[in-house]
Amino acid sequence: MSEEKLEFQAEVSRLLEIVAKSLYSHEEVFLRELISNASDACDRLRYAALTRPELSDGDAYKVRLSVDKAARTLTIADNGIGMNRDDLVENLGTIARSGTLAAMQNLTGDAKKDMALIGQFGVGFYSAFVVADRVEVVSRKAGEDAGWRWISDGKGAYTVAEADDAPRGTAVTLHMAEGKDEFLEPARLRHIVKTYSDHIALPIVMAADAEDGKAGEDETLNRASALWVRSKSDISDDDYKEFYHHVGHAFDDPWLTIHYRAEGTLEYAVLLFVPTMQPFDLFQPERKHRVKLYVRRVFVTDDAPELVPAYLRFLRGVVDSEDLPLNVSREMLQRNPMLAKIRQGVTRRVLGELQRKAEDDPESYATFWEAFGPLLKEGVYEDADQRETLLKLLRFRSTTQEGWVTLDDYVARMREGQEAIYYIGGEDIEALKKSPQLEGFKARGVEVLLLTDPVDEFWTPAVRDYAGKPLKSATRVGTDLSGVPPVDEAEADAADDKGADGIDALIARFKSALEDEVKDVRVSRLLTESPVCLVADENDIDMHLERLLKQHNQLGGGASKRILEINPRHPVIGRLADLVQQGDETQVADLAHLLLDQARIVEGDQVPDPSAFSRRLMSALQRGLTLAA
Ligand code: ADP
Ligand code: MG
Numbered sequence: 001m002s003e004e005k006l007e008f009q010a011e012v013s014r015l016l017e018i019v020a021k022s023l024y025s026h027e028e029v030f031l032r033e034l035i036s037n038a039s040d041a042c043d044r045l046r047y048a049a050l051t052r053p054e055l056s057d058g059d060a061y062k063v064r065l066s067v068d069k070a071a072r073t074l075t076i077a078d079n080g081i082g083m084n085r086d087d088l089v090e091n092l093g094t095i096a097r098s099g100t101l102a103a104m105q106n107l108t109g110d111a112k113k114d115m116a117l118i119g120q121f122g123v124g125f126y127s128a129f130v131v132a133d134r135v136e137v138v139s140r141k142a143g144e145d146a147g148w149r150w151i152s153d154g155k156g157a158y159t160v161a162e163a164d165d166a167p168r169g170t171a172v173t174l175h176m177a178e179g180k181d182e183f184l185e186p187a188r189l190r191h192i193v194k195t196y197s198d199h200i201a202l203p204i205v206m207a208a209d210a211e212d213g214k215a216g217e218d219e220t221l222n223r224a225s226a227l228w229v230r231s232k233s234d235i236s237d238d239d240y241k242e243f244y245h246h247v248g249h250a251f252d253d254p255w256l257t258i259h260y261r262a263e264g265t266l267e268y269a270v271l272l273f274v275p276t277m278q279p280f281d282l283f284q285p286e287r288k289h290r291v292k293l294y295v296r297r298v299f300v301t302d303d304a305p306e307l308v309p310a311y312l313r314f315l316r317g318v319v320d321s322e323d324l325p326l327n328v329s330r331e332m333l334q335r336n337p338m339l340a341k342i343r344q345g346v347t348r349r350v351l352g353e354l355q356r357k358a359e360d361d362p363e364s365y366a367t368f369w370e371a372f373g374p375l376l377k378e379g380v381y382e383d384a385d386q387r388e389t390l391l392k393l394l395r396f397r398s399t400t401q402e403g404w405v406t407l408d409d410y411v412a413r414m415r416e417g418q419e420a421i422y423y424i425g426g427e428d429i430e431a432l433k434k435s436p437q438l439e440g441f442k443a444r445g446v447e448v449l450l451l452t453d454p455v456d457e458f459w460t461p462a463v464r465d466y467a468g469k470p471l472k473s474a475t476r477v478g479t480d481l482s483g484v485p486p487v488d489e490a491e492a493d494a495a496d497d498k499g500a501d502g503i504d505a506l507i508a509r510f511k512s513a514l515e516d517e518v519k520d521v522r523v524s525r526l527l528t529e530s531p532v533c534l535v536a537d538e539n540d541i542d543m544h545l546e547r548l549l550k551q552h553n554q555l556g557g558g559a560s561k562r563i564l565e566i567n568p569r570h571p572v573i574g575r576l577a578d579l580v581q582q583g584d585e586t587q588v589a590d591l592a593h594l595l596l597d598q599a600r601i602v603e604g605d606q607v608p609d610p611s612a613f614s615r616r617l618m619s620a621l622q623r624g625l626t627l628a629a
Pocket of ligand 2: 036
């Protein structure tokens with residue numbers, strides 16, 4: 001077959017540019033990335049060959065570096081799974097991982113910021129073009145006869161053609177760009193491998209003739225043993241860090257490293273990392289975790305949903321079981337009860353470590369919380385077994401405190417006579433703080449938790465109580481703070497005061513005017529400054545959740561009707577009550593509608609009939625101006 005010339009997907013070209021720019025001071029990581037890929041390819045073939053031994057020739061898996069100084073090339077070759085034509089086009093010509101494209105929108109062109117972002121999706125294969133002006137990949141897929149040669153200068157296009165006599169696996173040859181000769185020096189390469197790839201579990205060897213064309217044995221450059229089975233005392237922070245980069249395809253530093261060996265009925269080694277930065281694909285609908293399952297040092301799958309709960313999908317790393325059978329399908333593995341046990345053990349351990357970190361170093365825990373908090377909230381909703389533990393790990397903003405607060409802090413600060421833990425949900429902290437529904441809480445010094453994660457609407461109803469205190473929404477009807485003494489005695493008297501006379505008659509008029517739009521009209525016991533506010537009835541969907549569902553077109557049926565609460569102590573309400581008592585009802589219906597629309601606006605809801613709203617507003621303004629004149 002003749003040579004095909006193909007163009008990179010537009011985003012690949014963009015990524016290539018950005019990688020080149022942001023890696024200028026860390027050029028040598030190209031080698032780590034290519035070795036990482038080679039090692040993954042061997043892992044995959046090792047597993048596939050368990051059920052299809054004919055795929056492998058029985059040779060030991062390894063990665064081989066060779067240098068040709070005359071040709072100014074460095075080749076990184078592996079005897080792993082290999083790629084056929086379609087694999088080459090798909091893997092090296094496009095960005096396949098979902099979410100990467102969206103994440104790339106956030107790249108700025110500022111090398112330092114982009115570097116941090118790139119950390120979220122790894123630099124990968126394209127880092128080769130940071131040091132090479134031409135890259136040649138020759139590959140033959142295990143089990144197939146045809147080999148393929150892929151060539152590119154990294155400038156928008158590449159060619160693919162059939163290659164004769166390609167050995168199984170992949171060889172990546174870098175034609176070094178001018179000024180990059182250091183990467184043709186065995187001593188430099190040795191050092192880079194030791195620094196970044198020592199943890200790779202298979203041998204990385206340097207071809208014997210790399211130096212001065214001397215014949216002899218290949219030289220192994222790394223320790224070539226699985227890092228996670230080594231004892232902790234034998235592993236440096238840098239070893240852990242580099243292993244994290246490899247296993248997590250990440251570029252940042254691990255925020256937390258969890259390394260232990262479980263012994264007892266089940267034996268397994270665990271080496272898990274919590275990233276520092278939030279990976280870009282954390283909120284993809286698949287909610288896939290990124291922990292690899294090994295069985296007795298053989299990679300099995302990175303797609304065993306049963307291994308780790310979805311809410312811990314920020315974890316990166318490895319679980320290596322001594323007991324699971326190797327020679328079974330992934331489907332069988334997933335139904336294996338041992339996996340459920342491992343999952344339970346790992347979950348407990350991870351949550352325990354998080355708890356410890358939260359106690360020992362609250363500041364650092366706050367950075368974790370800011371990146372991954374919403375996931376633990378998913379856990380509260382999904383994992384009833386761990387609910388208590390998870391609740392202790394949650395952090396909140398609140399109306400009375402700066403910084404993050406825990407539920408325990410909240411409970412310890414509860415006011416005398418306060419019976420529940422109160423929260424309010426919305427999109428934005430600052431807007432929430434100004435909610436009219438909070439006025440009564442403020443008057444009585446009652447703290448309210450401010451919840452702004454979409455997931456808050458799901459876990460809060462799942463938690464009946466914490467430390468014996470029920471969890472209640474402040475935007476629901478029936479909040480009773482009468483047992484809590486007001487902060488300010490003068491206001492206390494005002495609050496006890498029933499307000500305007502004739503309030504019952506006004507309410508009756510409001511009810512008939514707003515009959516089709518609200519469920520009920522009531523006197524509020526909590527408003528101090530605003531004339532009115534909306535609340536949800538006891539068993540109705542909370543208002544913020546309804547808004548969320550509406551945004552995502554998930555709301556079956558119509559919106560629920562709300563209860564309008566009115567503040568009898570507010571001058572506008574007082575004046576209206578007077579007018580009704582005097583038998584002047586001309587404006588009451590219009591003003592009732594205006595007040596309702598105003599409450600909707602404060603809530604962040606839409607005004608259902610904007611033109612009616614503006615007509616009423618104009619006529620009210622006009623009357624106001626006439627009176628003033
Ligand atoms: P990542 O390793 O994070 O998936 P890379 O850019 O490093 O991203 O590699 C892209 C893809 O190309 C890999 O996922 C793999 O499918 C394929 N690939 C790269 N190098 C090799 C190799 N040596 N052998 C087989 N496949 C490879
Ligand atoms: Mg890679």
